[in-house]
Amino acid sequence: MEYLWIIPFSPLIAFVIIGLFGYKFLREPLSGIVAVIGVAISAIASIIGFIDVAKTGNYYNLKLFNWMTIGDYNIAVSILWDPLSALMTCVVTCVSTFIFIFATGYMKGDESYPRFFAYLSLFVFMMLMLTLSDNLVQLFFGWEGVGLASYLLIGFWHYKKSAANAAMESFVVNRVGDWLFLLGILLAFVTFGTLDYIQIFNKVPGVSVGIITAIALLLFGGAVGKSAQIPLHIWLPNAMEGPTPVSALIHAATMVAAGVYMVARLMPVFAASEVALNTVMFIGTMSAFIAATMGLVQNDIKRIIAYSTLSQLGYMFAAEGLGLFGEGMFHLTSHAVFKALLFLGSGSVLIALHHLLDIQKMGQIGRAMPITMGTFLIGSLALAGIPPFVGFFSKDSIIEGAFEVNKFVFMLLWAGAFLTAFYIFRLFFLTFFSTDRLDPHLREHLHESPPNMTIPLIVLASATVILGFFKEFFLNFLKPSLEPHSMKFLSEEAKIFVFEGLSRSHNVEIEANAFHFLGHSLSSFLGIVLLATALAGIFTAYVIYQLRKVDPVKIGEMFQPLYKLFYNRWYFDYIYYAIFVYGYYKLSKVLWFVGDKIVIDGIVDGSAKVSIFSGDIFRKTQIGRISGYVLQMLIGTAIFLALFLIIR
Amino acid sequence: MVPYEYYLVLSGLLMVLGFVGVIVRKNIIALLISTELMLNSVNIAFVAFDMKLNDVAGQVFVFFILTIAAAEAAIGLGLIMAIYRMKKDVDVTKIAELKG
Numbered sequence: 159m160e161y162l163w164i165i166p167f168s169p170l171i172a173f174v175i176i177g178l179f180g181y182k183f184l185r186e187p188l189s190g191i192v193a194v195i196g197v198a199i200s201a202i203a204s205i206i207g208f209i210d211v212a213k214t215g216n217y218y219n220l221k222l223f224n225w226m227t228i229g230d231y232n233i234a235v236s237i238l239w240d241p242l243s244a245l246m247t248c249v250v251t252c253v254s255t256f257i258f259i260f261a262t263g264y265m266k267g268d269e270s271y272p273r274f275f276a277y278l279s280l281f282v283f284m285m286l287m288l289t290l291s292d293n294l295v296q297l298f299f300g301w302e303g304v305g306l307a308s309y310l311l312i313g314f315w316h317y318k319k320s321a322a323n324a325a326m327e328s329f330v331v332n333r334v335g336d337w338l339f340l341l342g343i344l345l346a347f348v349t350f351g352t353l354d355y356i357q358i359f360n361k362v363p364g365v366s367v368g369i370i371t372a373i374a375l376l377l378f379g380g381a382v383g384k385s386a387q388i389p390l391h392i393w394l395p396n397a398m399e400g401p402t403p404v405s406a407l408i409h410a411a412t413m414v415a416a417g418v419y420m421v422a423r424l425m426p427v428f429a430a431s432e433v434a435l436n437t438v439m440f441i442g443t444m445s446a447f448i449a450a451t452m453g454l455v456q457n458d459i460k461r462i463i464a465y466s467t468l469s470q471l472g473y474m475f476a477a478e479g480l481g482l483f484g485e486g487m488f489h490l491t492s493h494a495v496f497k498a499l500l501f502l503g504s505g506s507v508l509i510a511l512h513h514l515l516d517i518q519k520m521g522q523i524g525r526a527m528p529i530t531m532g533t534f535l536i537g538s539l540a541l542a543g544i545p546p547f548v549g550f551f552s553k554d555s556i557i558e559g560a561f562e563v564n565k566f567v568f569m570l571l572w573a574g575a576f577l578t579a580f581y582i583f584r585l586f587f588l589t590f591f592s593t594d595r596l597d598p599h600l601r602e603h604l605h606e607s608p609p610n611m612t613i614p615l616i617v618l619a620s621a622t623v624i625l626g627f628f629k630e631f632f633l634n635f636l637k638p639s640l641e642p643h644s645m646k647f648l649s650e651e652a653k654i655f656v657f658e659g660l661s662r663s664h665n666v667e668i669e670a671n672a673f674h675f676l677g678h679s680l681s682s683f684l685g686i687v688l689l690a691t692a693l694a695g696i697f698t699a700y701v702i703y704q705l706r707k708v709d710p711v712k713i714g715e716m717f718q719p720l721y722k723l724f725y726n727r728w729y730f731d732y733i734y735y736a737i738f739v740y741g742y743y744k745l746s747k748v749l750w751f752v753g754d755k756i757v758i759d760g761i762v763d764g765s766a767k768v769s770i771f772s773g774d775i776f777r778k779t780q781i782g783r784i785s786g787y788v789l790q791m792l793i794g795t796a797i798f799l800a801l802f803l804i805i806r
Numbered sequence: 807m808v809p810y811e812y813y814l815v816l817s818g819l820l821m822v823l824g825f826v827g828v829i830v831r832k833n834i835i836a837l838l839i840s841t842e843l844m845l846n847s848v849n850i851a852f853v854a855f856d857m858k859l860n861d862v863a864g865q866v867f868v869f870f871i872l873t874i875a876a877a878e879a880a881i882g883l884g885l886i887m888a889i890y891r892m893k894k895d896v897d898v899t900k901i902a903e904l905k906g
Contacts, residue, residue, distance in 0.1 A: 780904060780905060781902070781905060782902030782903065782904045782905030783898060783899060783902055783905075784828070784837065784898050785828060785829045785830065785831075785837075785898065788825065788828045788829055789829050792825055792829075
């Protein structure tokens with residue numbers, strides 16, 4: 159398995175090549191091609207590794223080289239290649255490959271073309287360091303690295319003030335989470351004396367519940383920041399200021415899923431604490447519901463999809479909190495595919511409409527862009543949870559699992575499913591059908607995107623259609639990483655302990671086989687209700703926005719307070735602005751007045767004032783007459799002579 | 807033989823006279839003359855101590871001082887000429903450019 163080192167380092171090499179020679183030698187098409195080749199190589203390598211793991215169910219722990227030594231613990235740059243990391247790595251590299259290809263078309267003509275692909279390659283390298291890590295330090299390295307890449311790419315068009323601000327906001331909000339994450343790592347090191355996952359897992363049973371809970375909650379704090387869960391979600395919608403391929407890759411498919419991946423990776427730690435699992439579950443559920451309500455009333459095409467990302471990440475966390483780690487990871491995989499598809503579809507729309515974002519100003523562009531419209535429809539159906547698309551298999555199993563475990567969580571997730579179907583089809587109808595509200599000038603130039611943009615759309619759409627039928631394969635594949643009794647790297651004691659920790663999900667029975675699950679959905683009451691909910695959401699959107707039977711403005715007026723609450727994003731931004739931005743500003747002002755104005759200026763200005771004052775006095779002695787000076791000299795001499803005599 | 811204290815008293819008197827001259831006179835030439843007076847008072851003191859200590863070093867100093875006084879008088883008068891040409895005046899109270 160030695161070839162696995164290629165996976166992270168191939169994008170790094172591409173980054174170095176583009177970074178050094180991008181502007182001078184490679185320029186427009188070549189730097190994109192280098193980046194695509196770099197990530198494609200790692201995609202191929204990871205698929206080969208994936209097949210190996212799928213056949214044997216083994217895990218491989220490679221130490222590439224020693225990074226640093228703390229006491230008698232060596233931190234190595236390493237690769238832990240087990241089903242979980244193999245799945246995540248494959249998702250990252252495969253989705254990246256298609257998004258890179260799409261980006262070669264999307265970024266065409268941008269003057270910073272090489273810089274874009276350099277950053278993207280850097281991002282993929284960092285993300286792979288994160289997924290392949292076998293210890294918390296390397297995970298944290300990748301975690302910060304993707305944060306950096308995200309910052310650079312959100313602010314890619316840094317001359318736009320909104321983009322620069324959004325980049326800064328995402329960086330600062332992520333710092334809050336990362337700070338908690340770092341504290342969690344330190345506490346884990348103090349507690350376990352090691353940071354290697356496998357050693358930690360085997361030591362978990364011997365540590366008190368309180369400390370494990372603290373570690374898990376601190377680490378989860380990092381996940382809340384990175385995966386944009388409530389209350390640290392505010393950066394993600396604003397991150398849509400970046401180029402659309404960035405939104406698709408970083409802010410939908412891969413980086414924001416890092417938190418979900420991390421929780422699944424450290425499943426034994428989270429399973430050891432009831433409180434931690436409950437926190438994960440409720441934060442995820444709240445995010446899933448609240449973000450869906452925010453998505454209902456937005457008008458920016460990318461922001462709607464961003465809120466849907468928040469909401470779907472909430473579903474993943476909810477699944478993990480319910481103890482359904484396999485379902486959570488499967489939803490991550492399916493979400494990565496269909497959300498990348500939706501974002502790339504919106505990117506294709508944006509290119510056709512010259513970066514017009516407001517869906518109220520679009521309409522009836524489906525006929526001019528059939529491929530984009532068709533693939534977008536597939537993505538929307540998957541998000542809404544309509545069979546046979548992958549979203550149905552992944553999302554409905556989470557909601558059904560919630561029904562068995564916790565009714566409150568089930569209610570919110572169920573309501574969220576209706577809202578999801580509604581807002582995505584509101585977007586779909588307003589953009590591609592409905593009435594013609596498009597600027598006639600734009601309509602003249604309306605055209606389908608070039609093949610290097612449509613082919614990734616078609617590939618991802620095909621994946622969205624077929625991936626759901628591999629549900630059983632994925633769940634079985636993940637068992638050696640997420641099913642306590644199949645986890646080869648756990649000791650017997652740890653296996654039993656983790657199994658006990660996941661007791662909440664023991665009576666959950668979800669059909670693993672996709673066809674059985676489909677049959678079950680169509681026959682059982684719960685399954686029919688869920689399907690009907692999704693269809694009702696779509697139908698409501700159809701009635702309001704396509705048939706125009708009901709005026710959406712009137713509905714908005716009818717539920718004025720609710721509409722305002724949703725439109726203003728539950729006032730989260732305002733509250734944060736009031737407390738943190740304005741509070742910080744006030745505090746800075748006080749510190750500026752006390753520290754700068756009084757203390758520092760006091761010292762500096764004070765010394766100057768003393769000089770002026772004393773100078774004014776001594777100036778008087780300079781009378782400008784020789785006789786005066788002579789007299790002064792005489793007096794001085796006399797004083798010194800007198801002193802001389804007296805002291806002697 | 808006159809005791810050396812007498813010479814010292816004379817020297818002291820001349821010194822004070824020189825100082826007073828420098829302090830009270832306004833004419834710049836008078837200032838120069840007063841300075842000469844002080845130099846000569848020092849000469850007298852040197853010679854007096856020379857006599858008392860039976861050492862010729864004092865007389866050697868006197869010759870040096872005389873020479874330097876001559877040179878100084880020449881430079882001083884030259885400066886006074888320059889000042890006079892510039893200001894048309896030799897009154898030190900009116901030449902007070904360094905007043906603070």
